[in-house]
Amino acid sequence: MSALQVDGVTVRFGEVTAVDDVTLTVEPGITGLIGPNGAGKTTLFDVVSGLRKPSSGRVLLDGADITAKGPHQRSRMGVARTFQRLEVFGSLSVWENVVVALESRRRSPKLADELLSRVGIAEWAGSQADTVPTGTARLLELARALATDPRLLLLDEPSSGLDRQETDAFGELLRQLTAEGRAVVLVEHDMDLVMGYCDSVHVLNLGRLLTSGTPDEIRAHAGVREAYLG
Numbered sequence: 030m031s032a033l034q035v036d037g038v039t040v041r042f043g044e045v046t047a048v049d050d051v052t053l054t055v056e057p058g059i060t061g062l063i064g065p066n067g068a069g070k071t072t073l074f075d076v077v078s079g080l081r082k083p084s085s086g087r088v089l090l091d092g093a094d095i096t097a098k099g100p101h102q103r104s105r106m107g108v109a110r111t112f113q114r115l116e117v118f119g120s121l122s123v124w125e126n127v128v129v130a131l132e133s134r135r136r137s138p139k140l141a142d143e144l145l146s147r148v149g150i151a152e153w154a155g156s157q158a159d160t161v162p163t164g165t166a167r168l169l170e171l172a173r174a175l176a177t178d179p180r181l182l183l184l185d186e187p188s189s190g191l192d193r194q195e196t197d198a199f200g201e202l203l204r205q206l207t208a209e210g211r212a213v214v215l216v217e218h219d220m221d222l223v224m225g226y227c228d229s230v231h232v233l234n235l236g237r238l239l240t241s242g243t244p245d246e247i248r249a250h251a252g253v254r255e256a257y258l259g
């Protein structure tokens with residue numbers, strides 16, 4: 030059974046159709062969601078995480094229809110998400126940010142150190158969150174998402190702010206997370222990360238699903254090169 034099914038989802042903002050009858054599945058592993066600016070990637074994440082109700086269509090998590098459920102219910106069901114614009118608590122320390130996320134699930138604060146080590150930012154634990162570099166703040170967002178022990182992890186441009194070496198370490202971390210049975214979906218413009226680490230890729234263009242396939246299939250697809258890869 031697919032971890033996630035998006036079934037005929039359409040989102041309209043007035044005259045603009047941001048997501049246009051998109052049907053796709055996400056299997057356990059790493060899935061890329063790519064496409065030019067304005068293709069509808071973030072809007073689709075909003076629909077999957079429950080922040081936006083689709084104009085039509087359904088969302089299924091492990092086969093169960095969650096379309097009517099709100100973001101908190103989905104979060105409790107195992108959906109976690111990070112944002113393109115960072116959403117950490119700036120006045121709290123890095124460590125406290127993770128503790129807040131753990132406590133929201135009644136999980137032990139003792140897990141915070143382990144999570145910070147896991148994402149590679151343990152040395153920043155005592156720093157105030159709004160003083161750390163962007164790449165570190167992105168990894169903190171990931172640690173906060175992992176604090177909820179998600180089955181489905183939606184990451185919106187997680188590698189921005191990371192250098193090449195950090196991006197590769199990040200890709201390896203994603204592999205470990207999926208080895209634990211989690212499904213990871215990546216909205217990402219860094220094609221080395223997408224092509225190097227994704228098991229499958231969906232391409233959106235102007236709100237529609239252009240194609241889906243393995244990284245090699247996507248690279249070879251003439252329409253994708255024209256619309257996006259250049």
Ligand SMILES: Nc1ncnc2c1ncn2[C@@H]1O[C@H](COP(=O)(O)OP(=O)(O)OP(=O)(O)O)[C@@H](O)[C@H]1O
Nearest residue numbers: 042045046047064065066067068069070071072073
């Ligand atoms: N709240 C909104 N109100 C009106 N239009 C919106 C809103 N949110 C998104 N849109 C429009 O919907 C379309 C899809 O936007 P979306 O942000 O989902 O694209 P994206 O693929 O995530 O782009 P990017 O790579 O630039 O983040 C765009 O035309 C955008 O202008």
